[in-house]
Structures are given as structure tokens and as C-alpha cells.
Amino acid sequence: MEGTSEILEQAIEQLAKLPGTGRKSARRIALYLLKQDESSVMELGEALVNLKKEITRCTNCGVISDGDPCSICSSVKHQTGKVCVVEESQDVFLIEKTNEFHGRYHVLGGVISPLDNIGPDDVRIKQLMERINDEEENIEEVILALNPDSEGEATAYYINKLLKPFDDIKVTRIAYGIPMGTELEFIDEATLGRAFASRNTF
Known part of the structure; x- marks a missing residue:
């Protein structure tokens, strides 16, 4: 796209591959990183590389x-x-x-x-x-x-x-049932059924 940075677009393209991240969010993250000082971005990059290389x-x-x-x-x-x-x-x-x-x-x-x-x-x-x-x-x-x-x-x-x-x-x-603070009318049938099947003595 004319008038945009190819390097920025490459960063956006890679960030957009992250789960739950569309192009709009990816652009926002890329522009945020661009505003940060170099040492912060380098630390993030190093942490990501270590995540892949060092973790087992x-x-x-x-x-x-x-x-x-x-x-x-x-x-x-x-x-x-x-x-x-x-x-x-x-x-x-x-x-x-x-x-x-x-x-x-x-x-x-x-x-x-x-x-x-x-x-x-x-x-x-x-x-x-x-x-x-x-x-x-x-x-x-x-x-x-x-x-x-x-x-x-x-x-x-x-x-x-x-x-x-x-x-x-x-x-x-593990028991499956109704979360604390939830009203019965908002519980789906499968969860309610499990709650009855997993009931305990009071």
C-alpha cells in the first residue's frame, strides 16, 4: 500500500497471526511498540526468543x-x-x-x-x-x-x-456444576444436568 511502511506492515502481518488478534489490534500493538524505547522492545524480543529456545x-x-x-x-x-x-x-x-x-x-x-x-x-x-x-x-x-x-x-x-x-x-x-453467583435461569441444560449428576450430600 502506497504511503505506508513495508517494515510496519510486516510487523502487523506477524502480530495478526496471534490468537484473538486481528489486523486492527495488530496495527495498534505495532504502533505502540514503535513508541517504546529500544531497550523495552529488545527485552520483549529477547523474552520471545527465549520462550521458544529455552523452555522445555x-x-x-x-x-x-x-x-x-x-x-x-x-x-x-x-x-x-x-x-x-x-x-x-x-x-x-x-x-x-x-x-x-x-x-x-x-x-x-x-x-x-x-x-x-x-x-x-x-x-x-x-x-x-x-x-x-x-x-x-x-x-x-x-x-x-x-x-x-x-x-x-x-x-x-x-x-x-x-x-x-x-x-x-x-x-x-473433577465435579462440574454451577458457578458461584450464577442464577439457575442463566445455566444451560448440559451444565445443570451435570450439577444434578455430581450432587453431594449437604
Whole structure:
């Protein structure tokens, strides 16, 4: 486009590839960065390069980490015989913020989705079973904390089926229900149904 900077347009094009960022937002970010001093922009660039180059995944649980094993797998506090199975690393970060769970994690790196040609071998289910069979892990409970959509349900069902022969391992799932402060009239049928199915003694 005549009268515009080709370098600016290249930056906008790259920023627009970020999730939830259209060209308008990308242009605003690029112009904001242009106004910042060079050291701030260089620090951002260095942080992004390090994000790709330096960060790793824990070979044990699969969570994004600075080291291997990760701080959770290395922590004495988290050695409780419980393993929480989640879809992605961001789920681990959310659960850790609650300070309610003190076990270990297993990140699948996705869920079974036949429509997307993603089968059990494409996610870290095999690695989970290796951990189950590892006596040093001493796993007593597997908690399924997958998203309550069709793919999450299919994956949870598949894992539960694999764990059926292990009589000494309890398989549980996190409860799904009504968020605090929400009125019933605004709850969808599926969520309300889950709330009834997961009800507890008062």
C-alpha cells in the first residue's frame, strides 16, 4: 500500500497471526511498540526468543517448564500418590493457583478427536500408562480433569477403560456444576444436568 511502511506492515502481518488478534489490534500493538524505547522492545524480543529456545517440557508429566524434571515433579509437597490428568499445561497453572491439589500432573497435550484425526496414540496416554505401571510413582488415584466437551468426555472414557484392570487405583473426575453467583435461569441444560449428576450430600 502506497504511503505506508513495508517494515510496519510486516510487523502487523506477524502480530495478526496471534490468537484473538486481528489486523486492527495488530496495527495498534505495532504502533505502540514503535513508541517504546529500544531497550523495552529488545527485552520483549529477547523474552520471545527465549520462550521458544529455552523452555522445555518435563519428560515425566509433560508440563511446560524451565527445567527437566519440572518443579512440581521435583517437589516433595506434590508426592502424594495422586495424579491429575489434564489436557494442556495451562490447566496445570490454573489448578496450582487454587492451592487445593498437592499431587502430581499428567499433561496429555490434547484430547482424542476422531474428526480431527487425533487418536489415543497422538496424545500422551501411553506415557500415562507407563507411569501407572511404574512402582516408583506409587500412584493410588488418577483424577481426570478434562474439559466437559465431547472430546474431553471421549478421552476420559478411554482412559477410565484402560485403568479398569488396576483394582488398587481409584479413578475420579473433577465435579462440574454451577458457578458461584450464577442464577439457575442463566445455566444451560448440559451444565445443570451435570450439577444434578455430581450432587453431594449437604
